[in-house]
Each structure stands twice: as C-alpha cells, then as structure tokens.
Amino acid sequence: LTVNVECFSQICAIIQTKYTADPAPMVYNNTVYLYTSHDEDNANGFEMHNWLLYTSKDMANWTDKGIVASLATFSWAKHDNSAWAPQCIERNGKFYLYCPVYTQKENKFAIGVAVADNPCGPFKDPIGKPLVLTQYYGDWDPTVFIDDDGQAYMYWGHARPFYVKLNKDMISYSGSVQSTNVPDHYQEGPWVYKRKGHYYLIYASTCCPEGIGYAMSDKPTGPWIYKGYVMRPTEKSRGNHPGIIDF
Secondary structure: EEEEEEOOOOOOEOOOEEEEEEEEEEEEOOOOEEEEEEEOOOOOOOOOEEEEEEEOOOOOOEEEEEEEHHHOOOOOOOHHHHHHHHEEEEOEEEEEEEEEEOOOOOOOOOEEEEEEOOOOOOOOOOOOOEOOOOOOOOOOEEEEEEOOOOOOOEEOOOOOOOOEEEEEOOOEEEEEEEEEOOOOOEEEEEEEEEOOEEEEEEEEEEOOOOOOEEEEEOOOOOEEEEEEEOOOOOEOOOOOOOOOOOO
C-alpha cells in the first residue's frame, strides 16, 4: 500500500489508514524508515499489540510495510497489550528495535530489544529477557543514539530521564543505570540528536495536554539545560513523541 501525504494548513497527515502513534524515523540507504506503535480501531484507546513500518524515498509518498514485530516477539512479555513507543537503529549491518513491553513475571514495563538483518524484519529477541528492568515506574519510550566516537547510549523514562551505555553488540550494556537531571517540563518520550557538537534532548513536555520541549548539553549524558518549547501544550494534542532525522 502506498499513501500520499495530504497537507492541511501546513499539517501533513502521513498515515491515514491506521491509528498510529510514537513515530520513530530512521534513515538508511537514502530511505526513511518510520516505525510506529499501532492502536487498535476499537475506541478503547491504548490497546496496542504490534509495531508497524512505513517507508519513503521522498517524504511525500509512503509505503506500508505492515507489522514488523509484535508482543509475541518477546516470550517474557504479556501479550494482551502494551506495545508502546519503539525505536530502530542500524549498526554494522544489523537493525536493533528497542521496545517497551509489559512483563509477565514482574507486572511492570521493561525495555526489550529485537534484532533483524533487514530494516523490515523479521525481528527476533536475541536475549530472551528484558534489556532494562528497573525498580522505577516508567521504563518506556526508549531512544538510542550512537555518538561520533562509536559509543551508543539508550535513554528512556517517564518523569525523569535515564540512560545506559550500550556495548558494541547493542543487546547489552556496561555499568549501571544512570539518571540525569530533569529538564523543565520533562514528561517522557525522549529523543537525542546531535548537531555541530551540541547535544539535544527533545521530549514530550508537561501533561496533560502535552507539548514538545527541548534541552541542550555539551555531553551526551548531560547535564541538560532547558531551552524552551518546540510546540507548546495544546488541547489539540493529548500526547506527543518527537523524532528528528537528517534527510
């Protein structure tokens, strides 16, 4: 299925055929891969069982690649709901999909990782357990960033941002879970981006409704200095999840 973007007053509806949220874009081989969560069309809201993928070579025409992973990908997860905001990143020819899912044993959110040889999948769980599971409430919305020196970081967290230093295998980490300072209005949904030596932490801010705020640092681990809103809270948007790419 290929869909065309329709724009209304400078707002572009990329996906018009399914209820999608939490867009996580990735650029690979001159193609944009847009991974999303998927809310079932049953009016209940937040009933989410799988993750979808859309691709584009021009940011105007999009191809629906369907389901690339689901809660069934993780044997340790509850399979009735909770396929929340994912992110996929490429390293050394493999693709790593980081997903928050609800655990069967602990009855709380954790972050899993699935791996594929192709950005379209199939994705498989290489470790058979959560990559991250802490005592804190809010182990969701993972984002992964690889710095220029090759060090990879995974960030996540509701109400406060956490991070770990990922190993080169991208399915394990060194050291312990670390927290950073909490920039003003931070809520959840972090995304880390680097430009001209500056690190940007963009996130869903305030609640509820949510806006999008951002902070900056001269290091990938902070401290983060709040800089303002990208989008102020508005009743037209009850939730947000930012993503930034160069394309």
